[in-house]
Amino acid sequence: MSAYDFDLFVIGAGSGGVRASRMASGFGARVAVAEDTFLGGTCVNVGCVPKKLFVYGSHVPEEVEAAAGYGWSVAKPEFDWPTLRDNKTKEIQRLNGIYGNILANAGVELIEGRATIVDPNTVAVNGKQYTAERILIATGGWPKIPEIPGAEHIISSNEAFYLEEFPKRVMVLGGGYIAVEFAGIFNGLGADTELVYRGPLFLRGFDQEVREFTANEVAQKGVKLTFDTNIESVEKQANGELKVRLTDGSERIVDCVMAATGRAPKIDGLGLENTAVKLTESGTLAVNDDYQTDEPSIYAIGDVVGRMELTPVALAEGMALAKTLYNNQPTRVDYENIATAVFCQPNISTVGLTEEQALEKGMRLRIYTTSFKHMKHTLSGMPERTFMKLLVEDSSDKVVGCHMVGQDAGEIIQGIAVAMKAGATKADFDSTIGIHPTAAEEFVTMRDVTRVVG
Ligand code: NDP
Secondary structure, three states, rough: OOOOOOOEEOOOOOHHHHHHHHHHOOOOEEEEEEEOOOOOOOHHHHHHHHHHHHHHHHHHHHHHHHHHHHEEEEOOOOOOOHHHHHHHHHHHHHHHHHHHHHHHOOOOEEEEOOOEEEEEEEEEOOOOEEEEEEEOOOOEEEOOOOOOHHHHEEEOOHHHOOOOOOOOHHHHHHHOHHHHHHHHHHHHHOOOEEEEEEOOOOOOOHHHHHHHHHHHHHHHHOOOOOOOOOEEEEEEOOOEEEEEEEOOOOOEEEOEEOOOOOOEEEEOOHHHHHHHEOOOOOOOOOOOOOEEEEOOOOOHHHHHHHOOOOOOHHHHHHHHHHHHHHHHOOOOOOOOOOEEEEOOOEEEEEOOOOOOHOOOOOOEEEEEEEEEEHHHHHHHHOEEEEEEEEEEOOOOOOEEEEEOOOOOOHHHHHHHHHHOOOOHHHHHHHHHOOOOOOHHHHOOOOOOOOEEEE
């Protein structure tokens, strides 16, 4: 029996922290986890889960519109924001309970309160000190809002999930995952929506063709896209409206401004000054390949480390750490070919390299692309199109990148990610028989090279 109160003290009961805690406990470690806000972290409470529920809700008017082509006459749908908001909140509370049970059933001690590291083996919560052989920081991130005049009138995605009233006119600032997803949500739910992004085209880092295709589709759905522009100031008018001044000199009157301008590691008040933990240039916690910080007894995983700010990555990191430390099974996360989806409308999903990244690596590529109207929209009358792109390394015939913009892209790309992880070649794709009629079958029937580059 060690002299410490716990073998592992985890700070933060989000995706990574909960996974690491319960696995470590399952391997026989004595584990405590401290949480000061909500069980399940960003993903469950103000991220992936409520966002996806809102995305489902925001697709309904389109489905109703599409119904006419299939012979249904449906009255114009009426939207009640409090119903969606509160049903979502009930579901989140149910999930919070499930997370509590998961921890309890795994024998992990949950300590509710804000944890501060006192020394490399001691954590204080609510004035009480606990010792631990190891401490794991899994505190995640928090939205950043630019420091501009009137920033206090700007909300982040955290508040968007709980708005008192649904805004009629919304401006979303940013060009990353959250901005594009929320622009689709607000627009789909009926708000007059404008997305303002400081660069020439949103979704920096995604494949250029995917970005261009998505911009067309998103604009066609009704989101006003304003690029190469930023917000200069926000001023609240006497009647509660917000006057937004943009860097191009123009002004807008809106009811809500939401910034999705990145997230910062949540480390305020964590007591890092009492340790040798170091930060990276971007302000995340510096760790080695085994998630150990510069303070040997302290580890960190998930968004606070910021390798890839994705729930499944935090889960994988939590599992790897627990196996390594408590199951004598050294494990590292493979960050290659991690599939991801942006739940904008239509969805984007992608795995592997972008064309730009592959060219930078010096690859000669055969590129296969296709763009078509989804079968559903032949009768729905809707103009939405689907885009698919396969990047094949010419010398090895290996599929090194796969991208899709279209309905259910995330559902489709998940399977392709398995094939790519297994090293599938274009010949493997070609010899796979399609499932007909689906959009997904296009990935195994693209025969003609669109272009060769590199
Ligand atoms: P991102 O870092 O993805 O995007 C931030 C955006 O804000 C960029 O377009 C950036 O521009 C812009 N920006 C940054 N600072 C400013 C500023 N001062 N003024 C104006 N614009 C600014 O952050 P998000 O907040 O969208 O999301 C955080 C992370 O969460 C994502 O990277 C992703 O990993 C994860 N996430 C994943 C989801 C999913 O899997 N579906 C969903 C939501 C989030 P520029 O491009 O010029 O830097």
